[in-house]
Amino acid sequence: MPEIKVPKVLPFGGHDWDIELDGVIGDKYNKAGILDTENLILKLSSKSLPSVLSATLLHELVHLIDWTFLGERLSESEVSSFSNGLYLLLTQLGVTFDFSELKEERDGSN
Numbered sequence: 001m002p003e004i005k006v007p008k009v010l011p012f013g014g015h016d017w018d019i020e021l022d023g024v025i026g027d028k029y030n031k032a033g034i035l036d037t038e039n040l041i042l043k044l045s046s047k048s049l050p051s052v053l054s055a056t057l058l059h060e061l062v063h064l065i066d067w068t069f070l071g072e073r074l075s076e077s078e079v080s081s082f083s084n085g086l087y088l089l090l091t092q093l094g095v096t097f098d099f100s101e102l103k104e105e106r107d108g109s110n
Contacts, residue, residue, distance in 0.1 A: 001096055003096050004097050004098065005098045006099050013068035015040050017040050020041060026048070032048050032052055032056040033045065033057070035060045044056055044060070044099075055084070059083040062083040062086070063079055066079060
């Protein structure tokens with residue numbers, strides 16, 4: 001099975017984006033992921049199931065592409081539709097994500 005190792009830092013669009021597992025965003029924001037464009041951080045809930053974690057990563061990456069190249073023109077529904085389609089395509093091709101490089105942020109300050 002092809003496996004994509006999720007890096008701690010993702011160079012994209014001229015910026016270095018930190019990718020973090022966060023133990024509190026689900027409780028604090030009731031979300032599985034957040035794209036923090038002010039601090040250049042993509043946060044994923046560490047409490048998510050592996051399949052949800054992968055789908056959420058793709059969802060937030062679509063937000064990142066939208067923010068970088070489209071000026072946030074996509075609606076949340078469009079982002080969800082595109083990322084769900086991408087997730088289905090990748091899973092049908094047997095692609096998985098390896099999140100082992102990421103460390104969990106537990107205090108919620110990052």
